[in-house]
Amino acid sequence: MTEQFDLLVVGGGINGVGIARDAAGRGLSVCLCESDDLAAHTSSASTKLIHGGLRYLEQYEFALVGKALAEREVLLRAAPHIIWPLRFVLPHQSHLRPVWMIRLGLILYDNLGRGRRTLPGSRRIALKRHEAGAALRADFHTGFVYSDAWVQDARLVVLNAMDALERGATIYPRTRCLSASRDPGGWDVRLQPAQGKPLLVRARALVNATGPWAVQFLEQVAKVGHDHALRWVKGSHIVVxxxxxxxxxxxxxxxxxxxxxxxxxxxxFTLIGTTDLDYHGDPASLHIDEQETHYLCDAVNRYFKRGIAPADVVWSYSGVRPLLDDDTGNASQVTRDYLLELDRHGAPLLNVFGGKLTTYRKLAEEALDQLAPLFPHASEAWTSKGHPLPGGERQDVDVLQRELQAAHPWLPEAMVWRLVHSYGSRTTRILGQARSLQDLGEHFGADLYQAEVDYLRALEWVVDTDDVLWRRSKLGLRFQPEQVTRLATYLANAPRCRASFA
Incomplete structure (x- = not known):
């Protein structure tokens, strides 16, 4: 039997789920498939910032920075539980950039993107009198402070997929797109789940949001000609x-x-990153190399009193950013902007090239603005108008945390903080009627209990331990090997029950 959809999105990274959410909210029937877990690759390997990109000003990317800063405001409202303000300290080194240049850049940064609305502006500081100066070497005297925002990147992907599902979309993680062929009326697509028989899908339009694999998808799956090249830039991070x-x-x-x-x-912990290196291997099999680790250690050792060495690294991760190849010599200077290309040689095919985490919502909106004329029943753009992502209905996250702590005084304070900053208002679905930690079921390690794991399995497409410990959370930093084994055993054997968390 062939399933029928208006739109099939291939790719479960941030751009794919953003497009699926936008399309479902406009009234289109949508299917999304992803060959691995949601956010399994680039979208969970970011520096985890919602930011304009201060350094892009030197490359005269004013439009990109302005667009990203405007999006920062939209996303802070949409997901205040997983996105929150963060102040950055920039110690000054006169031989790299003069004071006037940095101050001018920060003033520009404060005012691009229709102006700063909710975050405090930049200012010059004396490091000897600022709390951030204590960790720095004594030869740093002047610094600057400015605002951006932090995000739990993989959770941002999952929440967009959840919202798309709740608006009627069909989401197929761990489902590979084997083939796609088109005629004037649509696309016939063959999907292969990790378990089970192939699925046949008929879609009126197809979106290629496969990130690093966008060109490979065109050449090997859709068998469509193109004239674009992607430049894979590897970014690695260390945690100490x-x-x-x-x-x-x-x-x-x-x-x-x-x-x-x-x-x-x-x-x-402290997260340190990122590197920028051209990459030519398999984007699904990435690891930090020794040179990158030394580079990042040296980078912070130039500034901090307390030095670090590779032996201090407790975890590292790497990702490939699929950037538009603009023939720039230096990988760090390749544009982070995106290109949307609508191919109308037969049934519509929208290709997504490039992009960054911060601008995913705008990218999705522009993608649907291109596709909407093909669907007379599609409604207008909606995602910029304050619609929260799941769990983000409460803007007063600190108040929500206090309320939950008061209602559940038996919960450790750190656990309440983590739950609220992962699930927001939906934390109550996990806690249910529990009156003690024991009521939350089996304790797997750190502050992870069975009730949360069951919620993740029921509503967030969790299958294995990496899904739980490194994407839906970062509890892997606190888990011992025997605890991981016990969690894996539970995940392999426990039944699913979606209805209990409705």
């Missing part, structure tokens, strides 16, 4: 034990004119 006590992040200028961030991470 916490290097400072305060809540600010740092942005460090490097001798090669790149920048490296040092960001508070999961309360007990």
């Amino acid at each position: 034990p916490r290097l400072f006590e305060h809540s600010h992040a740092y942005i460090f200028q490097q001798p090669d004119r790149r920048i490296v961030f040092a960001i508070p991470y999961e309360h007990q």
Whole structure:
């Protein structure tokens, strides 16, 4: 039997789920397939920032920065539980950039994107009198502070997929697109789930949102000609034990004119990244190399009093950014903007090339603006108008946290914080009628209990331990090998029950 849809989206990264959500909200029948877990690749390997990209000003990418800063405001409203403001400290090194240039850039950054609305502006600081100065070497005297935002990147992907599902979309993770052929009326597509028989889908239009595999999809699956090239740029990050006590992040200028961030991470750690290296291997099999680890350690050692070495790294991750190849020599200078190409040689095919996490919603809106004229029943754009992502209905996240703590005084404070900043208002669905930690079921490790795992299995497409410990959360940083094994056994054997979390 062939399933019928208006739109089939191939790719379960941030751009694919954003397009599926937008389309479902406009009244289209939508199917999305992803060969692995949602956010399994590039979208979970970011620096986890919603930001304009301060360094892009030097490349005169004013339109991209302005668009990203405008989106920062939209996303802060849509998902305040997983996106929150973060202040950045930039220590000044006079031989890299003069004070006037940095100050001018920050003033511009404050005012691009229809102006700063909710976040405090930038300012110059004396590091000797600022809390962020204590961790820095004594030869740093002047610094600057500005605003951006932090995001739980993989959760952003999952919440967009959940919202698309709740608006009527069909979501197929771990389902590979084997073939796609078109005629004037639509696309005939063959999908292969990880388990079970192939699925046949008929769609009036197809979206290629496969990220690093966009060109490969055109050549090997859709068998469609094209004249675009992607440049794969590898970005790696390291995580080390916490290097400072305060809540600010740092942005460090490097001798090669790149920048490296040092960001508070999961309360007990510091996230450091990223590198920018051309990559020519398999984008599904990435690992940080020794040279990158040394580069990132050296980058922060130029600034912090307390030095780090590769032996201090407790976790690392790498991802490939599929950027438009604009023949730029330096990988760090390749544009982070995106291109949407609508192919009308037969049934419509929309190709998504490039992009960045911060601008995914705008990309999706522009994608549907191109596709909507093909569907007379499609309604107007809607995602910029304050519609929250699942769990983001409460803007006062701190108040929500206090309310939940008061209603469940037996919950550890750190656990309440994590649940609220992962699930927002939907935390109550996990807690249910529990009156003690024991009521939450089996304890797997850290502060992970059976009730949360069951919720993730029922509503967030979780299958294995990596889904739980490294994408839906970062509890893998606190799990021991025997605890991972116990969780894996439970995931393999426990029945699913979606209705109990409705």
